[in-house]
Amino acid sequence: xxxxxxxxxxxxxPTIVEALRSVIVDEMDANGDVYVIGEDISQGGAFQASxxxxxxxxxxxxxxxxxxxxAIVGLAIGSAMRGLHPIVDFQYGDFLYAAADQxxxxxxxxxxxxxxxxxxxxxIHLPTGASGRGAQHANCxxxxxxxxxxxxxxxxxxxxxxxxxxxxxxxDPNIVLFCIHKALYGTEGRxxxxxxxxxxxxxxxxxxxxxxARVAREGTDVTVVANLLMFHRxxxxxxxxxxxxxxxxxxxxxxxVPFDVDTVADSVARTGRLITVEESPRRAGWGGYLIxxxxxxxxxxxxxxxRIAAPDLPVPFAPNLEKAVIPNEGQIGEAIGRVISTxxxxxxxxxxx
Amino acid sequence: MSVTxxxxxxxxxxxxxxxxxxxPSPIPSPEVARELYRRMxxxxxxxxxxxxxxxxxxxxxxxxxxxxxxxxxxxxxAALRDDDLITLTHRGHGQALxxxxxxxxxxxxxxxxxxxxxxxxxxxxxxxDVEKGAMPALAIVxxxxxxxxxxxxxxxxxxxxxxxxxxxxxGSVNKGExxxxxxxxxxxxxxxxxxxxxxxxxxxxxxxRVLLNDQLSERAEAYRMRNMTIDGNDVLAVYAAIGDAARDxxxxxxxxxxxxxxxxxxxxxxxxxxxxxxxxxVSVWMARDPIDRLRARLLDEDVVDAAELDALDAEAAxxxxxxxxxxxxxxxxxxxxxxxxxxx
Numbered sequence: 001x002x003x004x005x006x007x008x009x010x011x012x013x014p015t016i017v018e019a020l021r022s023v024i025v026d027e028m029d030a031n032g033d034v035y036v037i038g039e040d041i042s043q044g045g046a047f048q049a050s051x052x053x054x055x056x057x058x059x060x061x062x063x064x065x066x067x068x069x070x071a072i073v074g075l076a077i078g079s080a081m082r083g084l085h086p087i088v089d090f091q092y093g094d095f096l097y098a099a100a101d102q103x104x105x106x107x108x109x110x111x112x113x114x115x116x117x118x119x120x121x122x123x124i125h126l127p128t129g130a131s132g133r134g135a136q137h138a139n140c141x142x143x144x145x146x147x148x149x150x151x152x153x154x155x156x157x158x159x160x161x162x163x164x165x166x167x168x169x170x171x172d173p174n175i176v177l178f179c180i181h182k183a184l185y186g187t188e189g190r191x192x193x194x195x196x197x198x199x200x201x202x203x204x205x206x207x208x209x210x211x212x213a214r215v216a217r218e219g220t221d222v223t224v225v226a227n228l229l230m231f232h233r234x235x236x237x238x239x240x241x242x243x244x245x246x247x248x249x250x251x252x253x254x255x256x257v258p259f260d261v262d263t264v265a266d267s268v269a270r271t272g273r274l275i276t277v278e279e280s281p282r283r284a285g286w287g288g289y290l291i292x293x294x295x296x297x298x299x300x301x302x303x304x305x306x307r308i309a310a311p312d313l314p315v316p317f318a319p320n321l322e323k324a325v326i327p328n329e330g331q332i333g334e335a336i337g338r339v340i341s342t343x344x345x346x347x348x349x350x351x352x353x
Numbered sequence: 354m355s356v357t358x359x360x361x362x363x364x365x366x367x368x369x370x371x372x373x374x375x376x377p378s379p380i381p382s383p384e385v386a387r388e389l390y391r392r393m394x395x396x397x398x399x400x401x402x403x404x405x406x407x408x409x410x411x412x413x414x415x416x417x418x419x420x421x422x423x424x425x426x427x428x429x430x431a432a433l434r435d436d437d438l439i440t441l442t443h444r445g446h447g448q449a450l451x452x453x454x455x456x457x458x459x460x461x462x463x464x465x466x467x468x469x470x471x472x473x474x475x476x477x478x479x480x481x482d483v484e485k486g487a488m489p490a491l492a493i494v495x496x497x498x499x500x501x502x503x504x505x506x507x508x509x510x511x512x513x514x515x516x517x518x519x520x521x522x523x524g525s526v527n528k529g530e531x532x533x534x535x536x537x538x539x540x541x542x543x544x545x546x547x548x549x550x551x552x553x554x555x556x557x558x559x560x561x562r563v564l565l566n567d568q569l570s571e572r573a574e575a576y577r578m579r580n581m582t583i584d585g586n587d588v589l590a591v592y593a594a595i596g597d598a599a600r601d602x603x604x605x606x607x608x609x610x611x612x613x614x615x616x617x618x619x620x621x622x623x624x625x626x627x628x629x630x631x632x633x634x635v636s637v638w639m640a641r642d643p644i645d646r647l648r649a650r651l652l653d654e655d656v657v658d659a660a661e662l663d664a665l666d667a668e669a670a671x672x673x674x675x676x677x678x679x680x681x682x683x684x685x686x687x688x689x690x691x692x693x694x695x696x697x
Contacts, residue, residue: 035510060510066540071499071533078503081488084510101530105493106500112694113479114489115472119697150695173697 013199015186019159020049020125023166023205024087028057031085034170037063037072038089038125046091047127047180048187073099073124077107080120085170093126093141093179107175108150121173128155129229129279130315130326131182131191138315138322142179142228142256143280146289152176152210153257157184157231159200161254164208171207181228181279194232211258215267219249222339223267225290226277227253230308230327234277237332246340256286264290265299265352272346273339275306277332282309299352302345306335365561369634370553372641373582373614378589383656387665389431389588390651393423393644394666396447398673399456403446403463403477404619406677412464416477419447421586421618424643425550426451428591429518429613433486433599438504439518440497441481441490442550448520449480452487456672457679466683473686474694494555495528497521498547502534505543505608514603518546518595524555526569535610539576542607546598547573549612550585556621557629573610585613586643589650616641 028034035057036050042064044051054062065072073096076086090096096103107120130138142153154169154176156162162180169176183193192198216231217238226234231252238248249267253259268274274294276287287307294300308327315322380386400420406412419426422444430439430451441448449459454470462469463477470482471489481487488504491497501519508515525531526549538545549569553560566572573580579598584590591613598609616638620627627635651657 066533066537068533068537070530071502071537074496074499074530074534075503075506075537078500078505079507079510080503081500082504082507082511084507101493101496102499106491106496110489111697113471113475114481114483114694115470115474115690116694116697117471117481117483118489121697 013195014159014202015192015199016156016159016162016180017048017185017187019163019202019205020166020180021051021053022202023163023170024053025056026205027167027170028053028061033083034085034087035061035063036087036089037065037076039065039067039091041089045089047182047185047190049125050089069095069098070102073102074106076122077102077110077120080122081110081118085121086123087170088122088124090124090126092137093128094137094139096124096126096141097144103145104148108148112150119173120175123169123176123178126177126179127182127185128179129181129183130322132319132322134317135314140280141177143278143285145177146256146286147284150175151257152255154178154210154255155227156180156254157228157252158198159202161208161214163202163205165254167205167207168209179228183229184232193229194236197232197235208254210255211260213251213253213260213263215249215263216252217248217250219247219271221247221271222273222275222336223249223251223264223271224275224277224332224336225251225253225264227256228279230277230279233327233329234332237329237336240333241336246336248336259286259290261290261293261297265294265297266349268294268299268303269347269349269352272302272344273304274300275308275332275335275339277308277327279310279326281312282307283312285309297352299347301347304339304342304344306339308332308335365559368559368561369631372586372638373584376584376590377650378587378593380589380650380654380656381592385431385592386647386651386656387661389427389592390644390647390657390662391665391669392427392431392451393588393647394669395456395672396423396427396450397644398669399450399460399676400446402460402673402677406464407623411681412477414476415623416463417444417622418617418619419444421638421642422550422552422615423447424588424647425548425585425591425613425615426520428588429520429548429595432592432595433516433518436486437516437518437599438486438488439520440488440501440504442497442520442522443478443490443492444522445480445490446477449482449487453485454480454482454487456676458482460676460680461683464680465685466680467686468679468683472690474690494522495525495530498525498531498534499537501545502538502543505538505545506541508544516544516546516599516602518548520548520550522555523549523551523553523560523569525549526572527555527563535573535576535578538608539578542605544602545608546595546602547608547610548595549610550615551612552615552617554617554621554630557625559629568612570610570612578608578610579606580610580612582612582614585615586641586646588643588647
């Protein structure tokens with residue numbers, strides 16, 4: 001299958017970064033309170049998310065900032081409290097940790113601590129995951145902030161979902177972490193993985209609500225829940241499994257906060273087999289949360305469960321070492337083989353209340 | 354006693370902080386002078402009540418009293434417009450009162466009651482009232498400075514001429530966020546007044562142990578930011594300085610750093626008595642009480658008579674008592690309130 005290509009070479013199918021820019025332009029046209037701030041954004045930023053914005057909206061609304069992540073996020077918070085709607089653009093989501101206090105301790109608590117006196121409408125764009133640059137440019141931001149009350153965590157995998165969720169996020173008066181895998185943007189000159197499934201038409205970019213998982217492929221034998229790059233890996237493996245007569249249902253949660261547990265519960269009630277796949281370190285990933293919630297709902301009685309995640313390690317540089325720690329198609333395929341060869345007793349959808 | 358040569362283990366030779374020389378500032382008008390006095394004595398009476406209530410176990414958690422620092426917060430807020438904004442610190446009771454926050458609802462907040470300004474969800478560390486331009490206090494040292502930049506950014510973005518005062522303590526100047534915010538405000542000429550309440554102790558740590566600058570305003574100089582160091586216990590000096598700074602910032606002159614030299618009359622928090630401070634230093638500063646100084650000036654120059662000042666003092670005592678009664682009569686917040694206000 002086509003593992004890798006670069007955009008431009010892959011034809012004219014719209015990419016995630018194009019969907020992202022398109023909706024940002026729309027919303028900035030419609031709402032003068034929306035502005036973009038970040039490092040190097042006048043030049044487009046590392047993933048070219050802001051290409052063209054400066055020409056269209058000018059430097060008053062496309063604000064090139066010093067390398068001061070805490071001040072960038074802090075300034076965004078202050079402006080949001082006064083009714084502006086900042087898009088904080090990070091070239092690499094990894095740099096958000098330098099502003100972790102501003103996000104966790106200030107932004108998410110200001111409304112709560114003030115009994116609702118202020119709102120903090122703010123979108124933080126975070127390229128996430130490993131992309132061959134060593135440990136400090138390979139963090140899974142979505143996992144790091146998954147447990148922080150007060151943020152939405154959005155993880156789109158296609159141009160359509162990117163556009164629809166960006167639309168929702170820019171009309172949401174709350175804090176949104178908008179995480180896109182670095183290998184999925186389709187930025188010109190950069191590696192693009194799974195172009196067959198990670199590019200495509202996004203239409204008018206109709207808003208997609210948070211917490212609505214997408215059943216990307218229907219199946220009856222096993223449920224695979226996967227996000228970001230792992231979603232595309234799982235979809236590819238599901239195609240191969242189908243050739244061997246195994247019917248895999250693949251679900252993309254699309255937002256991990258809030259997490260659409262119900263859609264997964266419905267699926268596992270039918271298949272009786274569950275595999276979660278995420279790129280982040282195993283200890284604190286969303287897979288553990290999802291399995292816990294499903295167990296609480298009684299969906300996992302008689303079910304067979306597998307969980308795939310990265311080991312609890314930083315990501316190494318050497319390409320073969322990076323491959324050794326990031327979950328791959330082989331692991332997903334093997335997990336499917338294991339759960340399929342184990343007897344399961346689905347509880348049935350009628351058992352769900 | 355062991356001798357050490359490790360530099361971080363050496364106590365500074367001179368650890369005393371002398372007050373600045375007295376340099377009487379002009380009295381703006383009897384009306385303004387009365388108002389300054391009125392707000393300062395309200396804070397003093399209010400904090401005295403907080404202290405008593407806390408020690409009596411009526412206030413949960415912790416408190417950070419602002420007694421002794423009234424001139425800085427009152428001089429600043431009185432020089433601002435009502436629609437200008439301030440950011441508040443963990444030592445925020447005085448800042449809130451100076452900006453006009455209702456004493457009863459403030460006391461109720463400090464006690465964690467339903468009628469508190471923030472429904473009892475903030476507490477002593479997180480006071481304010483957005484309607485009064487007092488943004489919710491942030492209790493992490495240094496964190497409010499970038500946010501103050503953002504408040505000012507929004508003002509300029511929308512074409513307004515409001516000014517933002519970022520109150521912070523001396524401890525903030527050793528935080529990276531403060532430096533990032535100072536630089537950003539200077540580069541983008543944001544209308545922020547960085548008002549540093551320098552009381553010489555970052556919690557319990559003498560500043561001479563943690564920085565080498567004689568004046569904190571030296572650090573603003575590094576960012577090419579307008580700056581000055583003033584007597585923060587002279588309310589008239591603060592009022593005049595902030596008035597000029599706010600006028601210039603409104604006119605587009607950019608931010609300014611104003612270091613106000615002042616002194617905590619109480620300890621850092623709770624039952625801390627501040628024993629780590631040299632007795633001679635404490636007594637010199639107690640003799641520079643900002644309220645006594647204003648009173649003496651007004652009487653010496655026949656601006657306001659003693660009876661009138663006594664009446665203002667009695668009125669403030671009554672307001673503090675009423676605030677306490679209001680707070681004590683307020684119920685605990687309904688438990689459902691804990692589950693509200695996360696998202697807009």
